[in-house]
Amino acid sequence: MQAAAFEYVKPKALQEALSLLEEAGEDARLIAGGQTLLATLNMRLSEPSVLIDISDVAELKGISIVGDSLRIGALVTHTEIEDSELVAKHAPLLKAAAPHIAHRAIRNLGTWGGSLAYDYPAAEWPACRLALRATMIIHGPTGERRISEKDFLFSRASQTSW
Numbered sequence: 001m002q003a004a005a006f007e008y009v010k011p012k013a014l015q016e017a018l019s020l021l022e023e024a025g026e027d028a029r030l031i032a033g034g035q036t037l038l039a040t041l042n043m044r045l046s047e048p049s050v051l052i053d054i055s056d057v058a059e060l061k062g063i064s065i066v067g068d069s070l071r072i073g074a075l076v077t078h079t080e081i082e083d084s085e086l087v088a089k090h091a092p093l094l095k096a097a098a099p100h101i102a103h104r105a106i107r108n109l110g111t112w113g114g115s116l117a118y119d120y121p122a123a124e125w126p127a128c129r130l131a132l133r134a135t136m137i138i139h140g141p142t143g144e145r146r147i148s149e150k151d152f153l154f155s156r157a158s159q160t161s162w
């Protein structure tokens, strides 16, 4: 099958992405690595009118230490986590879990944020985030909010649409 027609935009900054998302409303979908979304588009389980490609948004990239926390950006791929020295040092559980996610080709493109958007309980990352007592930082048009993995996983917040 083939995806239905959609408008395609590629913001360079987080604020631009948030504005586009607010403007387009429910009809928009974000795309990062495309490993889940492209299949749903092609099967027409999802028919957004606008696809917002966030893969160039610099603020969502990178792994760093902020204060006494390890920060993983939403656009960080599973492979980057697997290969990161910072992760190996500060959160070795993530390094150990990463190779169990799909195979390398999927891990090269699939992102931490794309996985988090579904937070499928049987996936590798939710259990790791629970064990590590991770906090998610979620950006929206009115600012940012923080939510623990426990609250995220057991609330409706993680139930994204295709």
Ligand SMILES: Cc1cc2nc3c(=O)[nH]c(=O)nc-3n(C[C@H](O)[C@H](O)[C@H](O)COP(=O)(O)OP(=O)(O)OC[C@H]3O[C@@H](n4cnc5c(N)ncnc54)[C@H](O)[C@@H]3O)c2cc1C
Pocket: 029, 030, 031, 032, 033, 034, 035, 036, 037, 038, 054, 074, 075, 100, 101, 102, 103, 106, 109, 110, 111, 112, 113, 114, 115, 117, 118, 122, 123, 124, 125, 160, 161, 162
């Ligand atoms: C063959 C195959 C095998 C897999 N096996 C495993 C496995 O063993 N274990 C496992 O855990 N996972 C597995 N996965 C899932 C994989 O981890 C996800 O497909 C991937 O992480 C999704 O990330 P993405 O960047 O490709 O997301 P996309 O496909 O680009 O987006 C997925 C969804 O997330 C939303 N989204 C993306 N980024 C953001 C963001 N920053 N903020 C808000 N919403 C966002 C999109 O709008 C979309 O709804 C597998 C996938 C495939 C295709």
